[in-house]
Amino acid sequence: MIYMKPLSILSAALGNLLSVALLAGVPAVNAAAATAEGDGNARYYHNPVITYDTPDPTIIKEGNTFYLFATERNRETPVWTSTNLVDWTLRPSGAFAKRPSFVEKGGVWAPDVNKIGNRYVLYYAMSQWGGEWSCGIGVAVADRPEGPYTDLGKLFISSEIGVQNCIDPFFISDNGHNFLFWGSFHGIYGTELTADGLQLKDKSNLTKVADNFMEATYIHKRDGYYYLFGSNGSCCEGDKSTYRVVVGRSRYLMGPYVDKQGRPLLQGNYEVVLHGNKKFVGPGHNAEIVTDDAGQDWLLYHSYVRHHSDEGRQLLLDPINWKNGWPVISRHSPSVTHKVPQFK
Numbered sequence: 001m002i003y004m005k006p007l008s009i010l011s012a013a014l015g016n017l018l019s020v021a022l023l024a025g026v027p028a029v030n031a032a033a034a035t036a037e038g039d040g041n042a043r044y045y046h047n048p049v050i051t052y053d054t055p056d057p058t059i060i061k062e063g064n065t066f067y068l069f070a071t072e073r074n075r076e077t078p079v080w081t082s083t084n085l086v087d088w089t090l091r092p093s094g095a096f097a098k099r100p101s102f103v104e105k106g107g108v109w110a111p112d113v114n115k116i117g118n119r120y121v122l123y124y125a126m127s128q129w130g131g132e133w134s135c136g137i138g139v140a141v142a143d144r145p146e147g148p149y150t151d152l153g154k155l156f157i158s159s160e161i162g163v164q165n166c167i168d169p170f171f172i173s174d175n176g177h178n179f180l181f182w183g184s185f186h187g188i189y190g191t192e193l194t195a196d197g198l199q200l201k202d203k204s205n206l207t208k209v210a211d212n213f214m215e216a217t218y219i220h221k222r223d224g225y226y227y228l229f230g231s232n233g234s235c236c237e238g239d240k241s242t243y244r245v246v247v248g249r250s251r252y253l254m255g256p257y258v259d260k261q262g263r264p265l266l267q268g269n270y271e272v273v274l275h276g277n278k279k280f281v282g283p284g285h286n287a288e289i290v291t292d293d294a295g296q297d298w299l300l301y302h303s304y305v306r307h308h309s310d311e312g313r314q315l316l317l318d319p320i321n322w323k324n325g326w327p328v329i330s331r332h333s334p335s336v337t338h339k340v341p342q343f344k
Helices: 011-024
Strands: 043-046 058-062 065-069 079-082 107-116 119-127 136-142 150-157 170-174 177-182 188-193 207-210 215-222 225-232 244-250 271-274 280-284 297-305 314-323 326-328 337-339
Touching: 058 107, 065 107, 107 170, 119 170, 170 215, 177 215, 207 225, 244 326, 271 326, 314 337
Parallel strands: 244 280
Antiparallel strands: 043 337, 058 065, 065 079, 107 119, 119 136, 136 150, 170 177, 177 188, 188 207, 215 225, 225 244, 244 271, 280 297, 297 314, 314 326
């Protein structure tokens, strides 16, 4: 079922069409796809690039295909595919062969997919609202990036390691070692994993890298610095949401992370990368930075469309640049339209 994007397709009708596609188990191409307009053969896209509830995105590339995962909806973790970050196809089945269940009545939130060795490893949070000591991080594996992923159960829950609200996992491999970071408004923590990425090396050896003001960790290494991205503010209150993307940097993976003035993130300091505007509200929880074939970096993240927050947190895309060693998005806010990324 394919929907091509005229710029003026009704967003309400789109939401219904995509919901039907999900229920029918049929792939759907997002109607917010790129379109040719403007100067010559240049193609532009309009945000959102997925006009469907797609919170907490993560992305991995295999060959010429991007695979995007998001927080589950209707007890299924969605998998979307694209070759250009703009035109997205929803796969007919979710990420898991069998849905995780180590938290009773818990939802599967904020997946993070990575290739470790010859297989794909999906970290996920499992939680329910208010369950800040019973929530935790689980892990699943697959032979293909799209899955199906076989759940291996929990890595840990909050009460086991003494860290409240253990959600929003992020994996990074650095200098031959694997690490996991996580946390939500009770500190961001990191620790080393085993070589296969399936266990913590030492549950008692945790490092706190940021104070209690953020969640949705993502660490990007560039030019000798580690950039710790996160989100703060209220994520999920529709038009009242105050969510935004923030950042600090360090010469070392485990910190200390600081803002532009050298003030520690462990003392509540940070730089704002992205906030809302008249069109979009509550942008945050960015995916990994993707570099196109022209060398331009791109950031995917979720946001409400103002006055249409009942349609959920949708997927947005914007170029991210670097100025004096710090990440910059134009006007610090989401764009409405932009030239598409360049991929061969």
